[in-house]
Amino acid sequence: MRILFVADPLSTFKTHKDSTFAMMREAARRGHSLHHCGPEDLSWVTGGKVSAHTQALTLTGRSGAGVKDWYTVAGEATEALAAFDAVIMRKDPPFDSEYFYATHLLGRAEAEGARVFNSPQALRDHPEKLAILEFPQFTSPTLVTRSAAAIRAFHAEHRDIILKPLDGMGGMGIFRVREDGLNLGSIIETLNRDGAQTVMVQRYVPEIVQGDKRVLVIGGQPVPYCLARIPQGSEIRGNLAAGGKGVAQPLSDSDRAIAEALGPVLAARGLLLVGLDVIGDRLTEINVTSPTCFQEITDQTGFDVAACFIDALEAAVAAR
Known part of the structure; x- marks a missing residue:
């Protein structure tokens, strides 16, 4: 198969722990050809198909902390995404407007015959923190709101809570407020921004x-x-x-x-x-x-x- 990875710049990969690199290495071991582009390389023009400027990659066999020469570029081309056997969307969060636009381009590529994993529509339909709302039987008590008063009421009920922004990753912006309510007001101001941003609040799970x-x-x-x-x-x-x-x-x-x-x-x-x-x-x-x-x-x-x-x-x- 010819596999296109839509991902972050190759220079940022930490090959000793990167899961996309692990996918690439296994795909190459099986004889599949590897190609890479970033979301910024996607484009569409009237009368054409969604395309990308891509790099064909050859793995060098080197990996580990600090290793940068883990690949060589075997060639570059601009091709329709439908020309690949599989397109793997692996761009890291945040799920910002540019990520959103990329999913629409990938969705159009799907309509043109591209095989995209994960599905662009599914990426849009499952924001990573809010997707749990569909499965409340498995979750801790949770509140999603822009209301500072509602957050205070949730704390009064559950006493020990976790607050986090909806667009964070890697633990960014997560706060715990215990029964004493210390700094709750300041944390609400930081995350909620006077009602401008939605906050997720969950009962602390010890x-x-x-x-x-x-x-x-x-x-x-x-x-x-x-x-x-x-x-x-x-x-x-x-x-x-x-x-x-x-x-x-x-x-x-x-x-x-x-x-x-x-x-x-x-x-x-x-x-x-x-x-x-x-x-x-x-x-x-x-x-x-x-x-x-x-x-x-x-x-x-x-x-x-x-x-x-x-x-x-x-x-x-x-x-x-």
């Missing part, structure tokens, strides 16, 4: 000390291991970007129950790869843009997540 678990679902089926991202020191966030320690472990019964309930539903909507965030037995986020933790799980357990993903990709392409 099992966070055991890790914020990333449960990967590929082709509707859960990967048998998750990565528990455990907060360090006095930190409340387990995100690896915020200094959390990643510990791979088998899925618990509740992890598997959540993944098996959501997996087929989300796969049917065109979400080949999903990352569920679970604390204790509570679902906190549904990640669909560029779920990570492939390499950490594989390195610690021996389960080849990238191979599982490429298996699912090959099957999805063959089924179309």
Whole structure:
């Protein structure tokens, strides 16, 4: 297959832990050809198809912390996305207006015959924090609002809460307010901006000390291991970007129950790869843009997540 990865600049890849790199490496091992572009390289003109200026890549076999020469550019071309066997959208958040526009271009490419994973429509329909609202049976008590008064009332009811912006990633902008309400007003002002921004508020789940678990679902089926991202020191966030320690472990019964309930539903909507965030037995986020933790799980357990993903990709392409 000819596979086009729509992703961040190659120079930013941290190959010792990057999941997109793991996908590329496994695809190349199987003899598939690799191509790369960024969302900024997508274009459309009247009478034509959605196209991109792309680079054909050859992997050098080098990887690891600080390694930059992990690929060479074998050639450049401008091609219609429909000319590739698979287009994998792996641009990292934030899900801003430019990301939104890119999904519309990718959606048009789909109509022209391109095979895009994850589905552009599904990316738009599943904002990563708000997607949990469809599955309240699995979530901690949650409030989504622009009302400062509603946030205060939620705190008065639940006493220990987490507040976060809807467009954050990697643990950015997450605050905990305990029963004493210390700094609640300041935090509301910071996140809510006098009612201009919507805030998500959730009852604190104390099992966070055991890790914020990333449960990967590929082709509707859960990967048998998750990565528990455990907060360090006095930190409340387990995100690896915020200094959390990643510990791979088998899925618990509740992890598997959540993944098996959501997996087929989300796969049917065109979400080949999903990352569920679970604390204790509570679902906190549904990640669909560029779920990570492939390499950490594989390195610690021996389960080849990238191979599982490429298996699912090959099957999805063959089924179309």
